[in-house]
Amino acid sequence: MAAMFSRKPAYAASAPSPEVSGDLRARLMVAVSNPYIAASGAALLFMLSLAGLVLVTGDPKAGAPVVRVELTKIGATRNAPEGWKEALAEEGEHEAAFKPDTYDLSAKPIVDSPVEASISFPGAEEGPGATHVVGGALPQAPIAGLTAPGPGGAQLPIIAANGRTPAEAYARPFTATGRPKVSVIIGGLGLNPQTTRAAIETLPPEVTLSFAPYAEGLQGWIDLARANGHEVLLETPMEPADYPANDPGPYTLIAANRPEDTVRKLEWLMSRATGYFGLSNYLGARFVESDAAMNTFNAALKARGLAFVDDGLAARRGGAIPRASADKVIDDELSASAIDAQLRGLEMGANARGQALGSGFAYPVTINQVRAWANGLSARGLQLAPASALTRR
Numbered sequence: 058m059a060a061m062f063s064r065k066p067a068y069a070a071s072a073p074s075p076e077v078s079g080d081l082r083a084r085l086m087v088a089v090s091n092p093y094i095a096a097s098g099a100a101l102l103f104m105l106s107l108a109g110l111v112l113v114t115g116d117p118k119a120g121a122p123v124v125r126v127e128l129t130k131i132g133a134t135r136n137a138p139e140g141w142k143e144a145l146a147e148e149g150e151h152e153a154a155f156k157p158d159t160y161d162l163s164a165k166p167i168v169d170s171p172v173e174a175s176i177s178f179p180g181a182e183e184g185p186g187a188t189h190v191v192g193g194a195l196p197q198a199p200i201a202g203l204t205a206p207g208p209g210g211a212q213l214p215i216i217a218a219n220g221r222t223p224a225e226a227y228a229r230p231f232t233a234t235g236r237p238k239v240s241v242i243i244g245g246l247g248l249n250p251q252t253t254r255a256a257i258e259t260l261p262p263e264v265t266l267s268f269a270p271y272a273e274g275l276q277g278w279i280d281l282a283r284a285n286g287h288e289v290l291l292e293t294p295m296e297p298a299d300y301p302a303n304d305p306g307p308y309t310l311i312a313a314n315r316p317e318d319t320v321r322k323l324e325w326l327m328s329r330a331t332g333y334f335g336l337s338n339y340l341g342a343r344f345v346e347s348d349a350a351m352n353t354f355n356a357a358l359k360a361r362g363l364a365f366v367d368d369g370l371a372a373r374r375g376g377a378i379p380r381a382s383a384d385k386v387i388d389d390e391l392s393a394s395a396i397d398a399q400l401r402g403l404e405m406g407a408n409a410r411g412q413a414l415g416s417g418f419a420y421p422v423t424i425n426q427v428r429a430w431a432n433g434l435s436a437r438g439l440q441l442a443p444a445s446a447l448t449r450r
Contacts, residue, residue: 193262193286194283194284194286195284198279198280198332199332200226200227202219203217203223203226203331208321208324211324211325212331214327214333214361214363224378227288228288228364229262229263229286229443231263231442234440236438236440237408237413237438238413238439238440238441238447239404239412239415240413240415240446241265241387241414241417241427242264242266242267242337242368242383242415242416242444243260243267243423243424244416244417244419245292246267246272246278247272247278248271249419252420252424253272253278254281256419256424257285259428261431263431263441264431264443265443266287266288266290267290268291268330268333270294276330279330288445290334290335290366293323293336293337293341294309294326294341295338295341295344296309296344300343305339305340308322308325310323310344311344311350312349313350316349316353319353327361335363335364335366335448336365337365337366338365338367338370341370341371345367345374359376359377363378364381365379366414367381367382368386369384369386369416377450379448379449381444382414384415385402385415386399386416387400387403387415387423387427388418391420391423393426396422396423400427400430404434414444414447
């Protein structure tokens with residue numbers, strides 16, 4: 058044991074003798090005169106210089122706070138239906154910024170960006186400050202008086218001075234015809250460019266679209282959705298029953314969190330974009346079972362004038378806010394025939410109760426089947442309605 062802990066002997070430094078020093082200089086001169094050694098030395102010097110240049114002029118975002126999220130942690134991948142990965146897969150070289158496995162996300166709430174993406178919409182009014190687009194499109198967000206700076210300068214939804222709420226202002230206008238109403242929400246949008254664009258541009262404008270808060274370019278997608286007439290929900294990741302094995306991301310609302318922590322996460326999520334009339338849940342079996350957690354959540358939404366529309370998980374939860382719960386998840390089984398059967402079930406529910414709400418994910422097959430189903434809905438005596446039209450306090 059003594060040997061294991063014994064101190065190693067110290068090596069004394071001594072100056073080299075003149076003879077050794079002269080011999081060393083001679084060897085060094087011979088080495089430098091060798092062309093192979095000289096070339097290697099020049100290459101090494103070049104690489105060191107290049108590394109220094111990269112350190113000085115490298116990625117300007119290198120010092121920014123970043124959250125790296127695996128896409129498999131955002132999708133409900135445990136027991137998920139076959140084909141979920143295809144809905145999030147890379148779509149080709151033209152989408153170079155999209156990573157199929159992971160993506161980077163700034164941990165700082167979005168404030169005014171020095172560089173803004175501009176999207177031109179057919180039929181839009183021209184010029185700065187335009188607040189309305191024609192041809193069935195919804196007013197461009199933000200609408201004056203419905204946002205205010207929150208913590209860190211991020212814009213958050215507020216109730217206007219005249220009492221108008223974001224839930225009212227950003228909902229798609231609807232006039233009932235007296236027919237049974239049926240609504241569909243397509244969620245998980247913004248993570249895949251191709252399926253997101255397909256949902257926005259090919260589904261009827263009465264279909265409500267729900268966007269993932271972690272999506273890059275989120276405001277641009279919401280602007281495009283509203284320009285095509287769709288009202289929008291923002292998804293709220295909530296703690297599932299099998300958390301953390303199934304993790305909806307870094308800003309998941311946790312049932313056991315203190316109220317101030319839940320509000321802080323909610324404010325970050327709500328600061329990601331503007332133009333949504335309410336929030337929807339993403340997972341959340343454990344969160345919605347907590348009275349304290351849901352009371353905090355509902356109070357935060359009431360204070361900001363927002364609605365809450367869930368996928369059926371919180372159907373037994375009320376609250377003094379505009380509320381709706383889906384009657385069916387239409388693509389639990391991911392096949393065209395199974396989705397068609399669920400959509401027919403929605404119709405039966407609407408005929409029996411006067412209204413019905415279904416929710417689905419942005420799978421290509423879901424988008425295709427909903428588009429085809431909606432085309433014949435009026436002929437079958439039903440009215441396609443936005444989800445906001447089914448909300449009630």
